[in-house]
Amino acid sequence: MNRRNELINAFLDFLVPHDCLICGQEVSGRQICANCHDYLPEVKPPFCQGCGRPVKDKIVCPYCRSKSYIDRGRSWIIFAPPADRLIHHFKYRNKRSLARLFGRALSLIVRSDHALKQSDLIVPVPLHWWKQIKRGYNQAFLIAREISQECNIDIADILRRTRNTRTQTRFDPDQRRSNVENAFALKKYDIKDRKILLIDDVMTTGATINECARVLIEAGAKSVCSCVAAITPG
Ligand SMILES: [Zn+2]
Ligand SMILES: [Zn+2]
Structure with a gap:
């Protein structure tokens, strides 16, 4: 469309x-x-500095204790009932106009965050081309486009998925990491010294976003932050 x-x-x-x-x-x-x-169960401080997940008394959540390429991550709502229904409609029921709701909420977060608001390039987490053809759209791109317009930051769809990775729902953190390892590549685009903001709809362990960030950092990006619509509680 x-x-x-x-x-x-x-x-x-x-x-x-x-x-x-x-x-x-x-x-x-x-x-x-x-x-x-x-x-809606919004994430309130304190949250993990690495991914934006709510934490009780620690500065980083268990998932962000291993090597991370993300400088700072933020998230809007907890991926649990009833918010998970919104994500389901957005991804699987063609309710792409929900991008507006997510985009606006994430824009407020980006504009008020000392690190995220310094970003100069917004990059959506890509779908594999086959999945995108079947779904008809990349939900992360739709959110990213809203944020780009609201926050006046350039957007570039510069990552691609080189493998159609398996659905990670039943995987443990180690399996998730190996499932997405080397699953992304950078299209021909100069990102040297750019401060990148990665956008996705849902984060669970953060393995996908971290792997995208690794590709961007190794290609010369100055920093990578992330912002997602929904995050699992941990
Ligand atoms: Zn974390
Ligand atoms: Zn209602």
């Missing part, structure tokens, strides 16, 4: 009442009702 059709769809969403994606109550002009929006 091109940008024009997306705008038409967003306009129709605005005009035609539909059901809140979380509670099912009728709502118009937005994807979820004000009540559900207020109760």
Whole structure:
């Protein structure tokens, strides 16, 4: 779907009442009702400096104690009910207009974060081309594009997935790491000394984002930060 059709769809969403994606109550002009929006489980400090995951008393979460290429990570909501339903609609039910909701929330985080707001290039985590053809869009790119517009930071879709990695849902952290190892490559693009902000929809152990960051750092990026819509509690 091109940008024009997306705008038409967003306009129709605005005009035609539909059901809140979380509670099912009728709502118009937005994807979820004000009540559900207020109760989204937002990540509150203290959070891990490496990925933005909530932590109790430590500075880094268990996943970020091993080698990380991410300078700083932030996240918006906890990937647990009811927020996981939003992600499900966004990824698997073609609710691409949710990119607006995620993009706006992440833009607020980026603009208020001392490190993330210094970024000069936004890069979405890529899908494998075959998955993107089947889904019709890369949900991370849609969020990244919203943030780029809201925060006035360039966006470049410069990573590609070289392997169609297996779904990681049932993998432990070590399996996740080896599943994404060498699964990304940089397209022909000069990122020397750029301060990059990686964007994705969901982070679990952080193995995917960390592997993307490794490729960017090894290609000369000055720093890599990350911002994701939803993160597992740990
Ligand atoms: Zn609702
Ligand atoms: Zn962490």
